[in-house]
Each structure stands twice: as structure tokens, then as C-alpha cells.
Amino acid sequence: MSExxxxxxxxxxxxxxxxxxxxxxxLDDATVSIRMRNPTCGDDIxxxxxxxxxxxxxxxxxxxxxxxxxxxxxxxxxxxxxxxSLDDAMQIAARFTALMHGDEHAAKDRSLRDLRALQGVSKxxxxxxxxxxxxxxxxxxxxxxRGEPALEA
Amino acid sequence: xxxxxTAAGATPLDVERLRRDFPxxxxxxNGRPLVYLDNAATSxxxxxxxxxIEAYYRSDNANVHRGIHELSxxxxxxxxxxxxxxxxxxxxxxxxxxVWTRGTTEAINLVASSxxxxxxxxxDEILLSVMEHHSNLxxxxxxxxxxxxxxxxxxxxxxxxxxxxxxxxxIGERTRxxxxxxxxxSLGTINPISEIARRVHDAGALLLVDGAQGAAHHGVxxxxxxxxxxxxxxxxxxxxxxxxxxxGRRELLESMPPWQGGGEMISLVExxxxxxxxxxxxxxxxxxxIAGAVGLAAAVEYLEKIGPAAILAHEQDLTGYxxxxxxxxxxxxxxxxxxxxxxAGVVSFVLGDAHPHDISTILDSEGVAIRAGHHCTQLVMxxxxxxxxxxxxxxxxxxxxxxxRLMDGLATVHSIFA
Ligand SMILES: Cc1ncc(COP(=O)(O)O)c(C=O)c1O
Numbered sequence: 122m123s124e125x126x127x128x129x130x131x132x133x134x135x136x137x138x139x140x141x142x143x144x145x146x147x148l149d150d151a152t153v154s155i156r157m158r159n160p161t162c163g164d165d166i167x168x169x170x171x172x173x174x175x176x177x178x179x180x181x182x183x184x185x186x187x188x189x190x191x192x193x194x195x196x197x198x199x200x201x202x203x204x205x206s207l208d209d210a211m212q213i214a215a216r217f218t219a220l221m222h223g224d225e226h227a228a229k230d231r232s233l234r235d236l237r238a239l240q241g242v243s244k245x246x247x248x249x250x251x252x253x254x255x256x257x258x259x260x261x262x263x264x265x266x267r268g269e270p271a272l273e274a
Numbered sequence: 275x276x277x278x279x280t281a282a283g284a285t286p287l288d289v290e291r292l293r294r295d296f297p298x299x300x301x302x303x304n305g306r307p308l309v310y311l312d313n314a315a316t317s318x319x320x321x322x323x324x325x326x327i328e329a330y331y332r333s334d335n336a337n338v339h340r341g342i343h344e345l346s347x348x349x350x351x352x353x354x355x356x357x358x359x360x361x362x363x364x365x366x367x368x369x370x371x372x373v374w375t376r377g378t379t380e381a382i383n384l385v386a387s388s389x390x391x392x393x394x395x396x397x398d399e400i401l402l403s404v405m406e407h408h409s410n411l412x413x414x415x416x417x418x419x420x421x422x423x424x425x426x427x428x429x430x431x432x433x434x435x436x437x438x439x440x441x442x443x444x445i446g447e448r449t450r451x452x453x454x455x456x457x458x459x460s461l462g463t464i465n466p467i468s469e470i471a472r473r474v475h476d477a478g479a480l481l482l483v484d485g486a487q488g489a490a491h492h493g494v495x496x497x498x499x500x501x502x503x504x505x506x507x508x509x510x511x512x513x514x515x516x517x518x519x520x521x522g523r524r525e526l527l528e529s530m531p532p533w534q535g536g537g538e539m540i541s542l543v544e545x546x547x548x549x550x551x552x553x554x555x556x557x558x559x560x561x562x563x564i565a566g567a568v569g570l571a572a573a574v575e576y577l578e579k580i581g582p583a584a585i586l587a588h589e590q591d592l593t594g595y596x597x598x599x600x601x602x603x604x605x606x607x608x609x610x611x612x613x614x615x616x617x618a619g620v621v622s623f624v625l626g627d628a629h630p631h632d633i634s635t636i637l638d639s640e641g642v643a644i645r646a647g648h649h650c651t652q653l654v655m656x657x658x659x660x661x662x663x664x665x666x667x668x669x670x671x672x673x674x675x676x677x678x679r680l681m682d683g684l685a686t687v688h689s690i691f692a
Contacts, residue, residue: 127639131632131690140627162631162647163661186661188631189691248635 129241130248131189138193143200148182153266156185157258164191164251168199168258172266176207183255190239190248195255197235207263214256221249287580287588293671295320295576306641309676314459314487314620314667315645316509319573323512326572327565337561339538353564356571357554363574364504364521365495371527373554374562377518378486379409381505382453384520384557385482386413388533389503394450396422401444401452401479403428403436404657405461408650410453410484423450430657434461434610434617441473449479456488460649460665461610462593462620464492471500480526486510491589491618491669493582496521508566513573517566520557527553534559585670589619592668596621596677603684604692609658619668622649625684628691630664636690637683644680 148154151169158165164187171180181199185192198217202210217236220227223243227233242252261271293299296318301308310318330352336345338353354369361369375381394400400414404427418425426444429437436454445452452474457464467483474481482503488494490511496504503526507518522530532539532550536559542549550556577585594614600606605626611617625633630646637644645665648655655661666680 124639127636127686127690130635136691163655164631165661188629190631245635248631251631 126241126244130245132238132241134197134235134238135189135193138196139189142183142192142196144182144196145184146182147184148180150180151182153262155258155262155265157254157261159187159191159250159254162188162251164188164254166191166195166254166258168195168255168262170202170262170266172207176266178202178205178207178210183258187254188248188251190242190251191254194236194239194242194252195258197238198255198259201234201236202259207266210259211263214260217256218253221252285584287584287670289588289671289673292580295322296671297321297324299671303641303643304639306679309642309672309679311666311668311672311676311680312643312645313669313672314491314510314649314665316515317490317512317669318671319514319569320512320576322576323514323569323572327514327569330565330568335565338564339555349564352568352571353562356567359571359574360519361521363494363578364489365497365499367496367521368524370553371521371524373520373522373527373557374567375505375518375520376516376563377507377509378407378484378505379413379507381503381518381520382410382482382484383413384533385503385505385522386417388530388557389480389526390414390417390421390423390451391533392529392531394418394421394423397448398423398450399426399446399448400424401426401428401449403454404430404653405436405458405463405465405651406453406455406653407459407484407486408652409486410455410482411653414453424448427653428454430654433612434458434463436463436465438466438470441470445474445477445479447477449474449477451480451482453482453484455484455486456494457492457618457620458610458651458654459487459620460622460651460654460663462617462622462667463611464488464616464618468498468500475500487618487620491620492586502526508570508573511573512576513570514566517563517570524553527557530557532556532559536560538562580670586618588670589668590614590617592672592674592677593617593619593621595674596666596668596680599677599681600684603688609663619672620665621667622663622665624660624663625687626691628687630662632691633664633684633687636687637680640679640683640686642676642679642683 148169152172154169156167166185168183181202183195216227298318334348336349338350357369361367361372471481480502483501485504485506489506504521509515539559540548541551607624609622634646647662
């Protein structure tokens with residue numbers, strides 16, 4: 122039983138993204154850069170976006186340190202953001218957050234693509250915040266780009 | 275070290291019998307019998323403690339030092355009796371030198387704020403170590419900011435011991451206080467406090483010892499340790515959360531201003547000022563954690579019956595066994611002194627590129643509770659260039675079989691991450 126649960130958590134795709142993250146690094150010409158940390162466990166992610174005047178994401182990178190879930194989640198997230206609008210990005214973040222909180226519909230949502238590999242995290246309540254760290258950074262980056270007040274100092 | 279000699283000669287614990295005192299241990303987690311190896315964070319509580327707290331609330335509860343009635347008399351007697359029990363555990367110190375606090379953190383804040391606020395000036399120096407728990411760092415940072423005092427640090431050797439060779443250079447005439455932990459919660463290192471105390475006192479400075487791990491896992495005799503202040507928490511030594519104590523030398527405590535005002539801590543209140551109660555009550559404003567004190571006294575009696583030396587010997591046996599077995603894993607890195615007799619029952623490690631959180635989740639799925647993270651010692655993590663470690667920490671009720679369960683779990687980690 123718990124082994125099954127574990128296998129659903131540590132899917133091959135997640136381990137691959139952990140070992141060889143996509144879009145890892147820094148953007149020299151980022152228009153926004155957000156660092157998010159989880160003080161209780163030390164996960165630490167900086168997300169950088171280059172957003173054009175029409176709110177399209179032209180490029181994205183992330184760097185930082187953390188567990189397999191936080192790193193894989195951020196890595197997969199970046200693969201979905203290229204050439205997408207900020208509205209799309211917020212939509213993905215909302216759907217993924219719903220997935221983490223056990224929403225059945227989100228689990229079937231094809232627009233989440235590889236992010237669905239993280240579905241197993243929803244059964245590990247203490248790890249959900251690891252999976253959401255990159256998305257917290259994304260939402261903060263969108264707010265900042267739009268000149269809205271930050272949620273967290 | 276005399277404490278260790280006695281530890282080595284102590285009679286082994288009857289662990290199977292002791293385990294029956296801890297109801298929480300008797301359960302399954304994720305389908306497996308619980309293996310609790312997060313004792314450096316907090317220990318489990320024996321029925322003797324749980325029942326003492328329950329009995330207090332069932333039959334003696336009242337406020338202390340206030341009522342003239344029978345229940346208040348009983349509550350006061352239990353509360354002050356608990357102080358005496360704790361004073362005995364600390365090596366037979368004067369109970370009036372024992373101030374109740376919420377725990378180690380509050381005890382250190384009390385000294386930093388009261389003693390530090392009254393005594394530190396610009397240019398004075400506070401010496402800490404890189405090994406300290408955040409609760410023995412941040413209060414000093416706050417008072418340094420307030421007073422203009424300067425913080426200096428004793429560094430770590432790579433084997434997890436303090437770089438004591440630097441001590442003479444770091445302690446100078448500007449040094450007013452040195453604040454060090456007796457036992458490191460992230461490395462397990464037992465520091466040679468008595469030796470350090472001599473050098474601190476030779477330089478005319480004071481020594482505060484963080485005993486959060488020491489009081490629980492090492493035992494303490496304040497009549498010979500050489501500390502001027504000693505802070506500890508009940509919850510790490512079989513007692514309840516929310517209670518602990520500060521011990522301080524009488525003349526120091528008497529010279530210090532109160533740090534919180536309210537009931538209990540005054541003798542006479544007028545419109546513009548008040549006179550304060552004598553120590554220890556001067557530092558105990560407001561209704562205290564009476565049930566906590568009662569529970570902590572029961573915990574102390576429980577530990578005294580087993581004997582701190584026997585507990586340390588047991589922990590060191592488990593630590594030695596765990597270190598031996600861990601070393602057989604590929605890509606393992608174990609932190610802290612190699613010699614188990616130089617540490618209490620704490621083993622921190624990292625394993626290949628498996629992040630400590632992932633290690634902890636996998637172990638938890640097999641019913642094994644450890645801690646993953648920086649353990650409130652970010653300066654230690656920085657020294658070793660890691661962001662987190664996995665930490666197994668033992669107490670009197672742990673067994674070698676449980677270390678084997680830890681190893682089984684680490685085999686699963688290896689199979690997933692290798
Ligand atoms: C060495 C050390 N110092 C201080 C503390 C703080 O203790 P508490 O949180 O009980 O105040 C701890 C435990 O968390 C510790 O291990």
C-alpha cells in the first residue's frame with residue numbers, strides 16, 4: 122500500500138527532471154525575477170521570466186536548490202510557459218494548485234501535460250508546498266509584472 | 275571527561291520495559307510499527323508524566339501564590355516543589371536560582387534582553403559559535419543591534435568539533451559573554467564546556483550554556499560545569515512542551531532588571547513605579563505554566579530513576595551502531611565527530627543526490643520518523659556547504675532493531691534515487 126503510494130510519488134518523469142532539470146540557469150535579460158523560499162525545509166527557487174509588452178513569456182529560467190519534488194515541479198512548469206501569455210500562466214498555476222489539493226477534474230486536465238506526473242504529491246500533504254513553490258514564484262512574477270502588490274514580502 | 279567515564283560503565287537499560295511507559299510508541303504508521311528517531315526535536319512522554327499532569331488538573335488545579343484556599347496552597351506547593359526537583363536534577367543548585375520559562379528559547383531571550391540590555395555597550399563583544407541553534411543566535415543579534423555590541427564566532431573543524439585553538443584569540447577584554455551549546459543538535463558534538471568555562475572566566479567574561487540537548491541527552495551538574503547561565507527545555511527530556519528553565523548564578527540574577535512586567539513578579543505597586551519580588555519570581559510575570567512545571571518534575575524523576583549516565587551510554591551505543599551501518603552505504607556522508615563517545619545520540623547525514631526531504635518522506639512511508647532540514651542551524655549547513663541534512667536522533671527507548679529499520683528505509687531510498 123505505502124509502496125504503491127511511494128511509486129506514485131517518485132515517478133520516473135519526476136526523477137528525470139530532478140536529475141536533469143529543463144531551463145535551469147539564469148536569464149541575462151529577465152524582465153522579472155522572483156526568489157521563493159520555504160523556510161521550514163530550505164527549498165529555494167529563483168524564477169526568471171522575460172515578458173514582452175503583450176504579456177507573452179518569451180523566455181524562462183529557474184535556479185535554486187531543493188528536494189526532487191520542488192525541483193521537478195519547477196522544471197516541468199518552465200516547459201509549459203514558453204511562448205504563453207501571463208493569463209495562460211496564471212491559469213496553469215490555478216489548475217495545478219487544484220490538482221495538488223486533490224481536484225478530480227484537474228487530474229484529467231490535459232492542459233497540465235507532464236505536470237500530471239506530480240499528482241501523487243497530493244497524497245503527501247507535507248510535500249504539497251514543495252510542489253507549489255515554483256508556482257508561487259510564477260504567480261508572484263505575474264503580479265509584479267502587472268504592477269500588482271506582492272502577496273508575500 | 276568524567277561524565278563519559280561514568281557513561282561507559284553504566285548498566286544497560288531495560289529498553290523493552292521502558293518502552294511500555296511510552297504509549298505513543300505503540301502504534302503503526304503507514305502500516306508499520308512506528309520508529310521514532312526525531313528525539314532531538316522533541317522526545318515522547320512516559321505515562322508517569324502524562325498522569326502527573328492529568329492528576330494535577332483533576333484534583334489540584336488553582337492559581338499559584340494568590341489564593342488563601344486549599345487548592346491554591348496545593349498548586350503552589352506542587353509548583354515550587356517542581357522547582358526543587360529541577361534544581362536537584364541540575365546538580366543540586368539553589369532552587370531560587372531556577373527561573374521557569376517556556377523553554378530554552380525564552381531562557382536565552384531573558385538573559386540577552388535583561389542582562390544584555392543592562393550590561394552591554396557599544397564595542398562590547400559577544401562570542402557565539404557557528405554550531406549554535408538559531409535560538410542561541412538571534413536573541414544575541416537583537417541585543418547587539420540594540421546596544422551596539424559586536425558578535426564574534428568560534429568556527430567549526432570539519433570533524434564537527436569547535437575550533438578551540440582560536441579561543442584565546444577570540445576572547446579578549448571586550449568579551450562580555452560567551453554563549454555556547456553543551457551538545458549540538460545537528461552534529462551531536464558534546465562540547466568540553468568545563469574547559470571552555472575556565473578560559474572564559476580567566477578573561478573575566480560570563481558563560482551561558484544552551485542545555486536544550488545537554489539536559490536531555492547528556493546530564494548536567496551545574497556545580498562543576500562552570501556555566502554562569504544554563505538554559506533548557508522540558509519537552510526534549512520527557513516533559514511537556516511549553517516549560518523549561520533558566521538557571522543563573524544568584525548574584526547575576528539579583529543584579530538583573532526584570533524583563534517582563536505583570537502579576538507574580540512584584541512586591542509593591544504604586545502609580546509610577548513598583549518594587550520587584552525577589553528571585554526567581556522577579557522573572558516570572560503572569561500566571562505560569564503550572565501543569566507544565568508539574569509534568570517536568572515528573573519527567574525529571576523518571577530520568578533520575580534511569581540515570582542520565584545510563585541514558586547517554588545507551589544513546590552512544592545506538593549512535594556507534596548507526597554510524598557503523600551507515601558507513602556501509604555508497605555515497606553516504608555522515609557529519610560530526612567520528613568517535614561516538616564524543617557525541618550524544620544524533621546522527622546527521624546526506625545520501626547521494628537524494629534530498630533529505632525525499633529521504634524523510636520515503637522513511638515515513640515505512641513508519642520511520644526522522645528530521646530533514648537545517649535543524650535551525652543554518653550556519654552549520656553553510657559550513658558544510660549543504661542546504662539540509664537528514665537527522666536520526668535517539669533516546670532511551672530506541673533499539674538497535676530500530677536502527678535496522680532505518681537502514682531498510684535507506685535501502686529503499688537508494689533503490690529509488692540510485
Ligand atoms: C541546541 C538547541 N538549542 C535550543 C533549542 C530551542 O529549544 P526550544 O525550542 O525548546 O526553546 C533547541 C531545540 O529546538 C536545541 O536543540
